[in-house]
Amino acid sequence: MADSQRTSEPINFVHQDEIWKAHVKVVKDSADVWPSKWGFLTEAYKEYERESTKLMEAVRRVELPHHLAARPSTPPEKYIHVGPSPPVPQTSQALIGWRSGHSHLQLEKYGTVHYGRRSFLKELGWPLDSCN
Template sequence: MADSQRTSEPINFVHQDEIWKAHVKVEKDSAEVWPNKWGFLTETYKEYERESVKLKETVRMKLPHHLAARPPTPPEKPIQVSPSPAVPQTTQALIGWRSGPSDFQLEKYCTVHHGRRSFLKELGWPFDSCN
């Protein structure tokens, strides 16, 4: 198809039509031959579907009571969300504009304290080994 998009070379429509007819013929012949050659896969797939339905039904019946779905518990203390500030004028100010002010308190429990770790230090390699 990319060759037919070229404007510098003349296009042979008859040749392209013959190529298309050959492709369609191959597809049609393949569709006729497929059931004889690979049709057994459809029966195998149907058997697999029947078995999987049976297994799903047995699993549903044998589900222990402690794994059954429970209704969600309401939170002990309702979460209050204050209104957002005005949208910033610049796109650079959009980064963190809702989480920046302390009024919103987006951290539910407290601030996040992750220690700074070094991959090189964990492996016992010198710091200048990866530049």
């Protein structure tokens, strides 16, 4: 990639082509030799797949006790209630945060957030201008 950014030296296209041909030849030769060197892995993988399917069949046949069986999921409408939205106000920022201004829409289900209200300096009893 650094070669393509150099503008002071001329590019030798024949040399670049020879390098590309060498790369393609190495990849092709590697693909031809791979089965003789690493072909045993394909058999091991096929054996693993056969064992895996046998185990999955055995697992499917086992019945779970009643207390471990999965219950059907409850639809979200049963426990999440969102009130209807009021009309969008006619302002320049009408679409940003217009629901958050209404307390009856209950966007904050668990109350207001109180993170980051503590000061490390106050906990140590230091004056606030001690670290600048």
